[in-house]
Amino acid sequence: MAAPIFAVCAADPAVQALLGSSPTRLYPFGEAPEGVAKPYAVWQVIGGNPENYLSGRPTVDGYALQVDVYGDSGSSARAVTEAIRDAIELTAYITRWGAESRDPVTKSYRSSFDVDWMVHR
Template identity: 30%
Template sequence: MLPKVARTIRTPAVAAIVEDRIGRHGQISPTEKRPYVVWQVVSGQAYDNLSAAPGGDFTTVQIDCYHPTDAGVEQLAKAVRDALDAVLIVNRVAINNVDPDTKLYRIGLEADFIDQR
């Protein structure tokens, strides 16, 4: 239940927008330059069976894109979505708003990672 989120979404298109500003656990330093992407595990389920240890995991991850402009956050979210699509990870928009704390535009995607152990 430890998916390789940052490695999956760190494509040239995403890096062109956020460089290496991709943070785990939904956090990034308040002094960090904007825009950025953060992610966190929402839920996880092992593929349990009775005869052996689980062979894999199904993990839902929320990936939040933050940008100072509406057009910019849309471009960033599309780049993240394209990165997920390229490796066949099912994803969907879960949040689309202006964050009340940061005043940044935010689009949150949920992505379903299926990993073998």
């Protein structure tokens, strides 16, 4: 099982309005198609662990995710960041707001944040 970030975000109307619905431009790290329309977001697992017990199997897996949002403007990247935040914050926890930057080569604006997600098995 993995963190259900795509399913939660793809079902959210505000995320759909910004990232589309067919396809939703939220991709696992490294899977965004070349030349994808902006804005879009990528996510990757950066850590995690099972909820271990002295007796019995773990019933929960914890995932730490990094989400990076790319846009043609700082405001578009921030709008997607806020929409994803609002979509997931009832089921996951934002643990870090990362730096905002602009890529010198692609000129894309980037917003980054980390999420902790507890997933019941």
